[in-house]
Structure formats: structure tokens, C-alpha cells
Amino acid sequence: xxxxxxxxxxxxxxxxxxxxxxxxxxxxxxxxxxxxxxxxxxxxxxxxxxxxxxxxxxxxxxxxxxxxxxxxxxxxxxxxxxxxxxxxxxxxxxxxxxxxxxxxxxxxxxxxxxxxxxxxxxxxxxxxxxxxxxxxxxxxxxxxxxxxxxxxxxxxxxxxxxxxxxxxxxxxxxxxxxxxxxxxxxxxxxxxxxxxxxxxxxxxxxxxxxxxxxxxxxxxxxxxxxxxxxxxxxxxxxxxxxxxxxxxxxxxxxxxxxxxxxxxxxxxxxxxxxxxxxxxxxxxxxxxxxxxxxxxxxxxxxxxxxxxxxxxxxxxxxxxxxxxxxxxxxxxxxxxxxxxxxxxxxxxxxxxxxxxxxxxxxxxxxxxxxxxxxxxxxxxxxxxxxxxxxxxxxxxxxxxxxxxxxxxxxxxxxxxxxxxxxxxxxxxxxxxxxxxxxxxxxxxxxxxxxxxxxxxxxxxxxxxxxxxxxxxxxxxxxxxxxxxxxxxxxxxxxxxxxxxxxxxxxxxxxxxxxxxxxxxxxxxxxxxxxxxxxxxxxxxxxxxxxxxxxxxxxxxxxxxxxxxxxxxxxxxxxxxxxxx
Amino acid sequence: xxxxxxxxxxxxxxxxxxxxxxxxxxxxxxxxxxxxxxxxxxxxxxxxxxxxxxxxxxxxxxxxxxxxxxxxxxxxxxxxxxxxxxxxxxxxxxxxxxxxxxxxxxxxxxxxxxxxxxxxxxxxxxxxxxxxxxxxxxxxxxxxxxxxxxxxxxxxxxxxxxx
Numbered sequence: 001x002x003x004x005x006x007x008x009x010x011x012x013x014x015x016x017x018x019x020x021x022x023x024x025x026x027x028x029x030x031x032x033x034x035x036x037x038x039x040x041x042x043x044x045x046x047x048x049x050x051x052x053x054x055x056x057x058x059x060x061x062x063x064x065x066x067x068x069x070x071x072x073x074x075x076x077x078x079x080x081x082x083x084x085x086x087x088x089x090x091x092x093x094x095x096x097x098x099x100x101x102x103x104x105x106x107x108x109x110x111x112x113x114x115x116x117x118x119x120x121x122x123x124x125x126x127x128x129x130x131x132x133x134x135x136x137x138x139x140x141x142x143x144x145x146x147x148x149x150x151x152x153x154x155x156x157x158x159x160x161x162x163x164x165x166x167x168x169x170x171x172x173x174x175x176x177x178x179x180x181x182x183x184x185x186x187x188x189x190x191x192x193x194x195x196x197x198x199x200x201x202x203x204x205x206x207x208x209x210x211x212x213x214x215x216x217x218x219x220x221x222x223x224x225x226x227x228x229x230x231x232x233x234x235x236x237x238x239x240x241x242x243x244x245x246x247x248x249x250x251x252x253x254x255x256x257x258x259x260x261x262x263x264x265x266x267x268x269x270x271x272x273x274x275x276x277x278x279x280x281x282x283x284x285x286x287x288x289x290x291x292x293x294x295x296x297x298x299x300x301x302x303x304x305x306x307x308x309x310x311x312x313x314x315x316x317x318x319x320x321x322x323x324x325x326x327x328x329x330x331x332x333x334x335x336x337x338x339x340x341x342x343x344x345x346x347x348x349x350x351x352x353x354x355x356x357x358x359x360x361x362x363x364x365x366x367x368x369x370x371x372x373x374x375x376x377x378x379x380x381x382x383x384x385x386x387x388x389x390x391x392x393x394x395x396x397x398x399x400x401x402x403x404x405x406x407x408x409x410x411x412x413x414x415x416x417x418x419x420x421x422x423x424x425x426x427x428x429x430x431x432x433x434x435x436x437x438x439x440x441x442x443x444x445x446x447x448x449x450x451x452x453x454x455x456x457x458x459x460x461x462x463x464x465x466x467x468x469x470x471x472x473x474x475x476x477x478x479x480x481x482x483x484x485x486x487x488x489x490x491x492x493x494x495x496x497x498x499x500x501x502x503x504x505x506x507x508x509x510x511x512x513x514x515x516x517x518x519x520x521x522x523x524x525x526x527x528x529x530x531x532x533x534x535x536x537x538x539x540x541x542x543x544x545x546x547x548x549x550x551x552x553x554x555x556x557x558x559x560x561x562x563x564x565x566x567x568x569x570x571x572x573x574x575x576x577x578x579x580x
Numbered sequence: 581x582x583x584x585x586x587x588x589x590x591x592x593x594x595x596x597x598x599x600x601x602x603x604x605x606x607x608x609x610x611x612x613x614x615x616x617x618x619x620x621x622x623x624x625x626x627x628x629x630x631x632x633x634x635x636x637x638x639x640x641x642x643x644x645x646x647x648x649x650x651x652x653x654x655x656x657x658x659x660x661x662x663x664x665x666x667x668x669x670x671x672x673x674x675x676x677x678x679x680x681x682x683x684x685x686x687x688x689x690x691x692x693x694x695x696x697x698x699x700x701x702x703x704x705x706x707x708x709x710x711x712x713x714x715x716x717x718x719x720x721x722x723x724x725x726x727x728x729x730x731x732x733x734x735x736x737x738x739x740x741x742x743x
Contacts, residue, residue, distance in 0.1 A: 143601060144608050148651040151596070168651060202593065202654045326645035329638070
């Protein structure tokens with residue numbers, strides 16, 4: 001694709017070509033507008049209502065279109081692309097079932113504030129509302145799970161709407177924006193006038209914080225005895241990781257990072273306590289329960305972090321920095337609200353931040369870290385999932401982009417793969433979407449063709465979007481697909497064991513395919529390991545393979561994720577599990 | 581926290597689906613809607629919604645913030661935080677044989693309401709006022725037998741010198 005682009009001339013020449021005022025169809029307007037927004041890669045699936053759009057793409061190679069095997073694969077790939085790159089992810093689907101197949105992916109992106117522009121076809125405007133073939137009210141269906149949506153009624157509006165959609169998706173608290181284009185709108189012709197300015201009266205996110213509030217925070221740090229930073233996805237999304245690093249190292253305040261905040265701060269750092277919450281570290285949860293000044297930077301006090309709200313951080317004065325004012329005070333009463341872009345806020349704070357003289361507290365936090373590190377009982381006869389993740393980390397020096405599916409392997413990846421760079425951990429946090437892990441890796445790899453991308457999945461979630469192995473094979477997308485196979489829906493098993501008294505109900509995944517053979521059926525190399533020796537060998541072979549590989553690690557069935565806080569408990573009521 | 585009634589004005593783009601966006605937001609976040617009215621505003625292209633809702637101050641704050649997240653919402657005003665004028669209109673079709681009509685007329689006059697239609701066995705009364713007044717009027721009409729009742733819901737504004 002790069003070679004082709006180079007042949008077509010420089011970016012400026014291309015821009016000139018795309019900007020040219022001409023009478024063209026809505027479909028061509030769409031493609032040109034996407035190019036003008038900087039889109040390099042689109043994931044999609046054709047169908048009746050988007051035939052004009054796909055017709056316009058015939059022989060078109062100014063951006064890459066990846067034909068997935070399911071619309072859900074397309075939107076998760078676009079999501080992975082967006083999370084790994086920081087750019088807007090784009091996907092296209094047809095009307096009706098094509099559009100409704102996107103719903104889970106839209107909700108996934110919405111919950112985790114991922115910028116997407118989702119394009120759906122719809123039946124022609126004169127058929128809308130008649131229950132026409134493959135008609136679905138997708139703007140209505142997705143209203144609660146999009147940041148905004150458009151139903152384009154006139155081709156004249158298309159350039160403005162596309163430009164607004166990219167602006168809305170990628171600014172403020174980011175999120176998915178849906179553009180529904182009826183078939184006749186994509187066919188109609190008009191003079192193309194590119195839109196380069198936005199003027200949306202009801203949309204003006206607050207980037208710069210109120211200085212009175214930032215000053216209050218700096219004052220509060222001076223008088224705090226036990227300050228703690230809780231950093232979330234906002235750090236990564238705002239690109240504020242360097243500013244955060246400076247803030248932490250200047251103030252010397254211990255820091256815990258949420259699931260989506262992992263990578264926003266280097267895991268190896270002394271002041272880092274790990275992830276908090278339901279499967280958080282002992283040190284993080286103890287620190288949260290004992291802090292007298294909790295500085296939330298771009299996290300949303302999700303219930304998996306706070307657990308029981310009454311009794312969460314009971315001694316803390318709460319500071320909350322967030323781009324979305326509605327998050328402040330939503331779950332946890334806040335003493336110092338700071339609305340603004342995390343990076344901008346941190347830049348301002350860093351100007352006057354001073355070292356916090358709280359040596360006793362720092363020592364206490366260090367002691368908690370040492371007292372109860374993340375641990376598991378290793379085995380020489382069985383492969384342990386935690387050991388596999390540690391091996392992945394060891395062999396890649398923590399430099400890979402890791403995507404996960406949802407469940408036990410996700411938590412182990414969060415605990416044992418120590419992230420050091422932002423945008424290197426791609427996981428569905430808010431919605432907890434199974435089937436996300438593998439296709440999102442395809443998108444991440446498209447965003448970073450030269451980086452190692454590892455997709456860690458369970459044997460359950462892998463079967464929810466396995467069909468996308470085809471596009472890895474066809475496009476030689478070299479994702480290393482790891483399957484942690486415990487032959488069971490592990491997280492459900494864990495809850496049934498601990499909370500439902502061992503009444504295991506419908507969790508057995510017996511009859512799953514032979515995963516290496518499944519990979520081979522798609523033309524992807526497949527490997528299996530059942531012990532440590534095989535695991536090291538298979539993984540090395542995978543790393544040495546230039547194309548996509550599926551590596552199945554057959555692990556112990558009954559392993560649980562610890563620490564664990566049960567629903568209804570406060571975060572210091574941790575089950576710590578087995579230890580030697 | 582104390583549950584109180586709040587009257588909120590929401591200035592929105594006059595776009596298809598905007599009522600659905602607002603009412604959907606109330607529904608999915610568990611905010612209660614006691615009444616909602618929508619109509620043109622003083623500015624072309626914008627509609628004004630007036631929503632009466634009930635909740636504590638935390639809920640009200642969330643309602644305002646969540647409303648502002650909708651791209652089509654231009655402005656949210658908590659009318660009930662200031663001196664306001666709130667009005668509602670009700671049409672009441674009440675059973676009215678000729679012998680009771682003078683009595684009903686008496687009530688209507690006292691309430692500065694109006695009879696807007698007379699049928700063979702009924703009268704239609706129009707009453708304008710705040711919610712309490714309409715409630716009182718309905719109570720007084722009940723003994724005669726209310727055949728049909730239609731209320732507009734509250735529309736409201738902050739007083740001229742209170743802005």
C-alpha cells in the first residue's frame with residue numbers, strides 16, 4: 001500500500017486530487033472526505049445498501065480496505081486500530097443485519113471512549129419507515145451507545161457531516177459516531193465542496209482547567225499525609241503519559257493505574273503499585289483504602305475499581321481530573337473537581353508541583369508491595385496460565401502491543417504482562433466484550449505494521465471471532481495469536497466455584513476445535529504447547545515466524561485469578577488465593 | 581438526600597430524533613420525567629423543551645451534565661432554582677346535563693377558567709395555571725364525572741427581573 005501511495009505522488013498532490021471541486025456521487029464524496037480526514041485504513045463488509053460505496057471503491061487504492069468475515073470483526077478491528085494508533089478507526093457495513101452486527105462493537109468503543117466513525121448504509125430515503133428489506137433504524141438502535149449519530153438525508157450535507165463526525169469522535173471525551181447513509185444519498189450527485197471548519201454550537205469540550213481548582217490540588221498535596229494517584233484511560237487517550245511521569249516523579253506520590261490506564265505509566269517504577277479493584281494488587285487496594293488524598297487522573301471510578309462504594313477510599317479527600325464533567329461526582333463525591341484535558345491539566349500542575357514529604361507513607365506502600373506481590377503456585381507438571389503470560393513478557397521485554405479478550409486471561413495479562421508504553425494494551429474494559437481480543441489485534445497490527453502484536457485469548461472468546469483468521473492469512477497480518485486454553489469458561493467457573501458453591505453450570509467448552517488445525521485450515525501456522533518446554537519452543541517458533549501464528553497453550557483448568565474482591569465487598573476485603 | 585421537583589428548560593437543535601435523544605437519556609439513566617413539553621423557541625432552528633423531573637440535588641446535577649453531553653443540546657437551565665412562572669393548560673370534558681351547568685359555570689368563573697365547548701351531555705372546560713391550580717380544578721370537576729382529561733404539561737420561564 002505504501003509503495004502504491006508513493007507511486008501516486010506526494011501527500012500534497014493526493015490532497016489536491018481529493019479536494020478538487022467536481023460533480024461526484026455521495027459515495028465518492030464519502031471516500032474523498034475520509035481521505036481528507038487522514039484515513040489510511042478501513043474495515044468493512046459490503047451489502048445491498050452500500051453497493052454504490054463499494055462500487056466507488058472498485059480499483060481504488062488511496063486507502064486500504066480490509067474485508068473482514070463478519071461485521072463484528074470489522075468494528076473490533078477498527079477499535080483496535082484506534083486504541084493502538086490514537087487515530088479515528090473507521091468501519092463500513094450495510095443496512096439491517098450489517099448494521100446491527102456492529103452494535104456490540106459500538107457499545108464496546110463507547111464504554112471505553114474509543115474514537116470511531118461507523119458508516120452504515122440504509123435503504124433509500126423513500127423506503128425508510130416501510131419495513132423495507134434489510135431496513136433497521138440503526139440511528140435509533142445505537143442512540144444510547146454512540147457519542148452522536150447522523151442519518152444523512154441529503155447528499156449536500158455529507159461533507160459537513162463527515163467532518164463533524166471525525167471532530168466529535170476525536171475530541172473531548174472520545175467515542176463512536178455513526179453516520180447512516182441511505183442508498184439514494186450514496187448514489188446522488190452533487191458538486192463536492194470539502195468542509196474544513198466545524199461549527200457545532202452544542203459541542204465545546206473544556207480543555208483548559210479552572211486554575212483555582214488546580215491550585216487547590218497543589219495545596220492539598222502540600223498538606224496531605226498519604227496521597228495516592230489513580231490514573232486511568234484518560235492519561236493514554238490524551239497522550240499525557242510523559243506529563244504524568246513527570247508529575248509522579250516530581251511529587252513522589254505513589255500511583256495505581258486502572259485496566260485502561262495500564263501502559264500510561266511504566267510498570268517497573270517503584271512508585272507504581274499495580275492495578276486496583278476487583279483483581280487489583282494488595283498494595284493498590286490497601287493504598288486506596290488508606291489514602292487521605294486520592295488524585296483521580298482520567299479514570300471514571302468504575303465499579304470494578306471501587307467495588308462497594310460505601311467504604312471506598314473512606315479517608316480520602318477526592319480530586320477528580322476528567323475531560324467529561326458528567327463523570328465527576330457521578331459515583332464518588334468529589335472535593336476538588338477539575339474538568340479538562342488530562343495532558344493539559346498535568347502540564348499546568350507540573351509547573352508548580354513539588355515533592356511531597358510523605359516518606360512514611362511511601363515506605364508503607366512499598367511494604368504492602370513486598371508483603372503481597374502478585375503470585376501464583378507454579379507447577380512443573382502442568383502449564384500455568386500466569387507462567388505463560390510471564391513468559392510472553394520475558395521474551396518480548398514488555399515491548400509488544402498486547403490485545404486481550406475478556407475473562408481470566410485478560411486479568412492475568414493485566415497483572416503479569418508489565419506494560420511500559422501507552423497504547424500497548426488493548427482490552428475491552430467497560431463492556432467486557434468477548435470476541436474482541438483477536439480482531440482488535442488485526443486493527444492494532446494495521447496501525448503498527450512493524451511492531452510485534454500479541455493477541456491473548458481464552459478458548460471461549462477465541463471462538464467468538466475466529467473467522468477473522470482468514471484476513472490474517474490473506475493479508476499476511478502477522479499477529480501472534482495466543483490461546484490460553486483451560487477447556488472452560490474460566491472466569492464464570494471461578495465465580496461458580498467461589499460464589500455459587502461449586503455448582504458448575506454450562507461452562508464446559510468440551511468439543512472446541514483443535515485450534516492449531518483450525519488455524520491451518522485458514523492457512524495460518526498453528527502450534528500447541530502442553531508443558532513449559534513445549535511452550536518456550538512453540539513461542540520461539542511463533543516469534544521467529546514472519547506471518548500470523550496461532551499458539552495454543554493448554555493450561556490447568558481450575559486456576560483462579562487472585563487477588564479477588566467479591567461483589568458487595570470493599571476493595572480491602574481481598575481473597576488472596578493460594579501461595580506457597 | 582431530599583427528593584424535590586425540578587423544572588428544567590432545555591434548548592435543543594430542532595432536528596429529527598432530538599426528542600428521542602433527550603427522553604432516551606432520561607429513560608436509560610433512570611431519571612424520572614413527570615412532564616415534558618416541546619415547541620419552538622425564540623430562535624429559528626432551536627426548540628425549547630421544558631421538563632419537570634423529581635430527584636435529589638445529585639440527580640439534578642447528573643441530569644444537567646448528561647444533557648450537555650448530547651450534541652444537539654445547546655443550553656440547560658434549572659428554572660426552579662430561580663423565581664419562575666410555570667403554566668399548564670388542561671382541557672376537561674365533564675358530564676354536564678343542563679341542570680348542573682350553572683353550578684359548573686360558577687366554578688369555572690372562580691378559577692378564571694373558560695368553557696370552550698358545550699355538548700348535549702357535556703361541557704369542555706379549559707383551565708390555565710400552575711400545576712396546583714389545575715389539580716384543584718380537576719378535583720372540583722370530579723363529582724360531576726370527568727369523561728376526558730388532557731393536560732399539556734408544564735411550560736415555564738424565569739421571571740424578567742430574576743435572570
